[in-house]
Each structure stands twice: as structure tokens, then as C-alpha cells.
Amino acid sequence: MTLILLLAGLILLLLTGLPIFVVLMLFAGALELVNGGALSTFPALIVGEFAQYLLVAIPLFAFMAHVMIRSRIVDDLYDTAFVLTRHLPGGVGIATVAACVVFAAISGSSVATALTIGAVAIPQMLKFGYTPRAAYGLVAAGGTLGILIPPSGPLLLYGVTADASIGQLFMAGVLPGLLIAALFVAWTVGASGLRSTQPRLPRAGLAEAAGAVRRSFWALSLPVFVLGGMYAGIFTATEAAGTGAILALLIGILIYRSIGLREIWASVQDACRTSAMLFMILAGAAMLNQVLTKMRLPQEILQLVAGADLGAIGFILCVMALIFVLGMFLEAISIILITTPVVAPVLHQLGVNPVWYGILLVINLELAMITPPVGLNLFTIKSITRAPLGEIIMGTLPYIAILMIGLGILLAWPDIALWLPATMMGR
Numbered sequence: 001m002t003l004i005l006l007l008a009g010l011i012l013l014l015l016t017g018l019p020i021f022v023v024l025m026l027f028a029g030a031l032e033l034v035n036g037g038a039l040s041t042f043p044a045l046i047v048g049e050f051a052q053y054l055l056v057a058i059p060l061f062a063f064m065a066h067v068m069i070r071s072r073i074v075d076d077l078y079d080t081a082f083v084l085t086r087h088l089p090g091g092v093g094i095a096t097v098a099a100c101v102v103f104a105a106i107s108g109s110s111v112a113t114a115l116t117i118g119a120v121a122i123p124q125m126l127k128f129g130y131t132p133r134a135a136y137g138l139v140a141a142g143g144t145l146g147i148l149i150p151p152s153g154p155l156l157l158y159g160v161t162a163d164a165s166i167g168q169l170f171m172a173g174v175l176p177g178l179l180i181a182a183l184f185v186a187w188t189v190g191a192s193g194l195r196s197t198q199p200r201l202p203r204a205g206l207a208e209a210a211g212a213v214r215r216s217f218w219a220l221s222l223p224v225f226v227l228g229g230m231y232a233g234i235f236t237a238t239e240a241a242g243t244g245a246i247l248a249l250l251i252g253i254l255i256y257r258s259i260g261l262r263e264i265w266a267s268v269q270d271a272c273r274t275s276a277m278l279f280m281i282l283a284g285a286a287m288l289n290q291v292l293t294k295m296r297l298p299q300e301i302l303q304l305v306a307g308a309d310l311g312a313i314g315f316i317l318c319v320m321a322l323i324f325v326l327g328m329f330l331e332a333i334s335i336i337l338i339t340t341p342v343v344a345p346v347l348h349q350l351g352v353n354p355v356w357y358g359i360l361l362v363i364n365l366e367l368a369m370i371t372p373p374v375g376l377n378l379f380t381i382k383s384i385t386r387a388p389l390g391e392i393i394m395g396t397l398p399y400i401a402i403l404m405i406g407l408g409i410l411l412a413w414p415d416i417a418l419w420l421p422a423t424m425m426g427r
Contacts, residue, residue, distance in 0.1 A: 006031075006292075006297070007338070009027065010023070010027055010338060011326075011329065011330070013026065013027055014330060014334055015329070019280075020281050020284070020333060020334050020337075021277075021280035021281045021283065021284040022284075023284070024281065024284025024285055024287065024288050024337065025283070025284040025287055027288060028042075028284065028287035028288040028290070028291050029042075029287070031288075031291045031292075031295070032287075032291050032294075035291070035294060035295060037291070037294065041290070042287050042290075045286055045287065045290055046283045046286060046287070049282060049283060049286040050279065050282075050283070052160070053238060054159075054160060054166060054237065054238055055160065055279070055282075056238050056241070056242075057156065057166065057237050057238040057240075057241040058153075058156060058241075058274075058275050058278055058279070059271050059272065059274075059275035060238070060241035060242050060244070060245045060271075061108055061151045061153075061156070061241045061244065061245075062108075062153075062270070062271035062274045062275055063245045063248075063267055063268065063271035064106075064151075064222075064241065064244040064245040064247075064248040065106060065107045065108055065109065065112070066266075066267035066270045066271055067245070067248040067249055067252050067259065067263075067264070067267045068106045068107070068219070068222070068248050068251070068252070069106075069107065069112065069116060070252065070258070070259050070263045070266065070267055071219075071248075071251060071252035071256045071258050071259055072256065072258050073106075073216070073219040073251075073256065074099070074103065074116050074117065074119075074120055075120060076215045076216040076219060077099050077102050077103060077216050077219055077220075078095065078096075078099045078117065078120045078121060078124075079212055079215070079216070080212040080213055080215065080216040080220075081094075081095035081096075081098035081099045081102075082095040082124070083204045083208060083209055083212040084098075084204065084209055084212065084213075085098065086201040086202075086203075086204065087201055087202060087203035087204070088189070089189050089192045090185075090188040090189045090191065090192030091201060092121075092124055092125050092128045092130065093125065093130065093134075093138055093185075093188035093189075093191075093192065094185050094188060094189070095121070095124075096117065096121040096124075096125065096138055096139060096142055097138070097142050097181050097184045097185050097188065098181075099117050099120075099121065099142075100113055100117050100139075100142030100143060100145050100146075100181070101142075101145055101149060101177070101178070101181050102219070102220060102223070103116060103117055103146070104145040104146040104147075104148070104149040104177070105149050105150065105151070105223030105227070106219070106222065106223055107146055108146060108147070108150070108151045108152050108153045108156075109146045109147070109153060110143045110144050110145070110146035110147045110332075110366070110369045110376070110377055111143070111146070111369075111376050111377065111380050112146060113142070113143040113144075113145065113146035114139055114140055114142070114143025114144075114146075114377045114380045114381060115143075115380050115383075115384060117139060117142065117143065118139040118140075118143070118380070118381055118384050118385075119384055121135075121139055122135050122136070122139055122381075122384070122385060125138070125139075128201075132385075132387060132391060132395075133391050133392075133394055133395040134191065134395060135395070136381050136385060136387055136391065136392045136395040136396075137392070137394070137395025137396045137397070137398065137399055138184070138188065138395070138399070139381060140369075140370050140375075140377040140378060140380070140381045140392060140395065140396050140399070141184060141370055141377075141396055141399030141402070141403070142181075142184060143369070143377050143380070144366035144367075144369045144370060144377060144403070145177055145180065145181060145366075147332060147362055147365060147366060147369070148173050148176060148177040148180065148359075148362050148363065148366060149173055149174065149177035149178075150169075150170035150171070150173050150174065150177075150227060151170060151226065151227075151237075151240075151241070151244075152169075152170070152173055152362065153278075154332050154333070154336060154362055154365060155169045155170060155173055155358060155362055156169075156237075157278065157282070157333060157336050157337070158336050158340060158358045158361060158362070159358065160282065161282075161285060161289075161336060161337060161340040161341065161344070162340050162344040162354050162358065163344075163354075164354040164355055164358060165355065165421075166237040167230050167236060167237050167421075167424065168355050168421035168424065169355055169358050169359075169421075170227065170230060170237065171227075171230065171231055171420040171421045171424055172355045172356070172358070172359050172417040172418060172420060172421050173359060173362065173417075174227070174420055175416050175417065175419070175420055176359050176363065176406065176410055176416060176417050179406060179409065179416060180363070180366075180402070180403065180406045183402045183405065183406055184399065184402060187398055187399070187402060191398075218251045218255045218256075219251070222244060222247055222248060222251065225243075225244075225247065226240045226241075226243065226244040226247075227240075229243065230424075231420070231424055233424065249264070278333070281333060281337060282337075284337070285337035285340075285341065288337075288338075288341060289341035292341055292342060293341075297342055311350075312347075312350040312351065312352050313411070315346065315347075315350060315352075316352065316357065316360065316411070317411075319339070319343055320360065320364055320407070322339070323335055323339060323361065323364045323365070323368075324364055324367060324368075324371075326338075326339075326368075327364065327365060327367055327368025327371055328368070328371050328372070328373065328374065328375075329373070329374055330368075330374075331368070331374070331376060332365040332368060332369070335365060335368065336361070336365070339361075340361075343357075353414065353418060355417065355418060355421055356410075356414045356417050356418055359410060359417040360407065360410055360411065363403060363406055363407045363410060364407060366403055367400060367403050367404070367407075370396040370399060370400060370403075371400060372389075372393050375396075377396075378392050378393060378396065
């Protein structure tokens with residue numbers, strides 16, 4: 001009952017429209033005072049929370065993403081995917097999913113992926129016979145890959161909050177991300193057979209295909225280099241972020257020649273805004289985590305789980321159901337920082353791998369991006385198409401089912417997520 005009351009109070013505060021960090025700090029402060037504590041304990045806690053070398057990765061990854069977005073690489077990425085897949089059934093849709101996968105590995109953001117790829121892909125899909133509903137749904141769903149395929153902002157936040165390895169979380173997101181992308185492609189190919197309006201385009205010749213790959217080579221190589229370096233143990237997640245930021249600058253300045261001092265300064269400002277927002281939220285989450293620990297809420301939940309004989313899988317299923325409901329009303333960062341401080345200690349006691357749980361959590365958060373009433377990707381597609389929201393929602397319904405299937409597959413076979421981290425060097 002205590003958990004339900006606390007969760008209800010926190011959700012009501014979030015629904016007031018106050019910034020997330022304000023809600024977390026106010027709620028934590030109020031609970032501290034009600035339980036006879038002192039607010040003077042929080043400053044030292046916040047300073048200690050920020051004294052983590054790992055947090056340097058947040059502004060560096062954000063800077064890398066903004067530089068690559070301003071380098072205008074999206075046209076080359078989409079053109080390459082289109083040239084290589086246009087002869088296949090549903091080739092334009094396959095190209096859209098492929099472009100989403102690559103851009104997700106650059107941006108780390110679902111909204112940025114849906115917005116940037118959607119601006120290029122939706123007109124092409126409509127041109128080649130896709131219904132508006134099908135085009136909107138595919139781009140909205142493909143955009144969700146931005147928070148699962150590394151480098152992922154939500155995975156980074158979860159890792160910091162749950163004290164889990166960021167490198168292993170990033171590696172764990174690769175195969176599930178590719179699996180879900182493959183499920184999207186399978187649906188696209190199957191659905192294309194039902195649309196007689198979609199023309200079959202000729203296969204690209206070797207010269208055309210090689211030229212397309214050559215134009216996007218550097219954009220494709222950046223995520224491979226960053227993730228490959230982490231996998232091989234050459235550098236940590238923070239070092240990977242710094243290396244990626246430098247390479248992004250070199251690609252934008254020397255290869256694409258599309259950014260100058262003005263664009264670099266704008267990228268710095270955007271990265272600072274994003275990082276400042278996340279750091280304030282982390283401070284609020286640390287305060288709430290400390291209060292909940294003092295209240296022994298995780299221990300109470302563990303006793304409840306033991307008494308109900310749910311077991312690890314039963315507990316995870318209950319948490320996933322709760323997160324799915326929360327995802328209809330709250331955005332991903334709020335859900336991570338509200339649930340993780342309570343759930344993580346229970347997972348530890350139950351012997352659940354925190355990396356596996358992190359991937360399940362993020363797949364569930366992908367669902368939150370496209371489920372009404374507040375799915376962010378739905379409004380992103382609306383902003384670039386001016387389409388009725390209901391039509392966009394109807395387009396995403398098959399992909400909601402596909403993401404649920406993907407979540408079920410990862411629940412049944414954890415090794416899909418855990419195999420790659422287990423083979424990392426220097427993990």
C-alpha cells in the first residue's frame with residue numbers, strides 16, 4: 001500500500017507539468033521531512049552523485065550526436081539503404097528500418113531518429129505506394145530503436161542509477177535491437193505483398209551500390225568504431241564517447257565539409273542543455289533513492305515478493321506490466337528514475353542480471369514511445385506530417401504487437417541480450 005500511495009503521489013506531481021527534476025526534488029524533500037530527516041543531507045549526496053567519471057560520457061555522446069545530425073548525413077544514409085534494398089518486396093520500408101538502425105547508433109534518441117529519418121523517408125514511402133498510415137507507423141516504430149541500439153541515453157541513465165556496467169548494457173542492446181529491427185522488416189515484407197500499389201524497382205548495379213556505400217562510409221563507420229572499441233576492450237564507455245565526439249568533428253569538418261564554427265558552437269550548446277537537464281534529474285533521483293532506502297521500501301517489496309511466492313520471473317512480469325501502464329502517461333526518463341531505485345535492490349536479492357533487466361526495461365520504454373495518449377514519437381510524426389493523430393496511432397498498432405513479441409522473446413531467451421556482453425574483452 002505504501003508503494004502504491006507513493007507512486008500515485010509522484011505521478012500526480014509529474015502530471016502537473018512541473019519539470020521532472022523539480023518533481024523528484026520536491027517529493028524527496030517532502031518525504032525526508034515527513035520521516036523526520038533533515039534536508040541538509042542532500043547537498044553532500046548530490047556532490048557525491050556527480051563525482052563519477054562515467055557521467056562525462058553523457059555530454060560527449062550528446063555532442064557527438066548533435067555534430068553528426070548537423071553534418072547532414074541522413075540523406076546519404078537513406079540513399080544507401082534505398083539503393084541496396086529497393087529491389088526487394090517492401091524495399092522502401094526496409095530502407096527506412098535500416099536507416100533508423102544506423103541513425104539510432106549515432107543519435108541515441110528515439111525522437112531524433114523518428115524526426116530526422118521521417119523527414120526523408122515518409123515522402124519516399126508515400127511516393128512508392130505506401131499508405132500514409134503504414135508510412136507513419138513504420139517511421140514512428142523505427143524511431144524507437146534509438147533508445148535500444150547503443151549508444152543509448154536511457155541505457156546510460158539506467159546504468160548510472162542501477163550501478164550496472166554501461167559497456168555491457170551497450171553491448172547487450174545490439175542483438176535485441178537488430179532482432180526487433182528484423183521483426184519490423186519481416187512485417188514490412190509481409191505487408192507489402194498485400195499492397196498491389198507498390199512497384200518493384202530494379203536491382204542496383206555493382207557500380208551504383210558501391211558508390212552509395214562509399215558516400216556513406218564514414219557515417220557508417222563511426223558507430224562501428226565506437227562500439228567495436230568498447231567490445232574489444234580498447235576503451236571504456238567514457239573514452240568511447242570522447243573518441244566518438246572527436247571522430248564526429250573530423251567527419252563533419254573534413255569529409256562532409258558541412259559544419260563550421262557556428263554549427264560546432266550550436267552543437268556544444270545543445271549538448272550542454274541536454275546534459276544539464278539529465279544531471280538535474282539524476283540529482284533528484286539520487287535524493288529520492290536515499291529517502292526510499294531510509295524508508296526500507298525495497299526491503300518491504302522483497303518481503304512481499306517472498307510472501308507471494310512470485311519468484312524472479314513473476315516479479316519481472318509484474319514490473320513490466322506496471323512500466324507498460326506508466327509508459328502511457330510518462331516519458332522514458334521519468335519511468336527509469338522512478339522505478340529503478342526501488343526495483344534494483346529487489347532484482348539483486350532475487351539474483352536477476354541487471355543488464356538483462358535493463359534491456360527488458362528499454363524495450364518496454366520503446367512501447368511507451370508509440371502508445372497513446374502521450375507517446376512522444378506519435379507527436380513527432382504529427383509535427384512533420386500534420387496528419388491526424390488517430391491515423392498515426394492506427395499505423396503503429398502492428399508495431400506495438402511486434403515490440404511485445406520482442407519483449408517476450410527476450411524474457412524467454414535472456415542469452416540474446418547477455419551473449420555479447422559475456423564475450424567482451426576487458427569487461
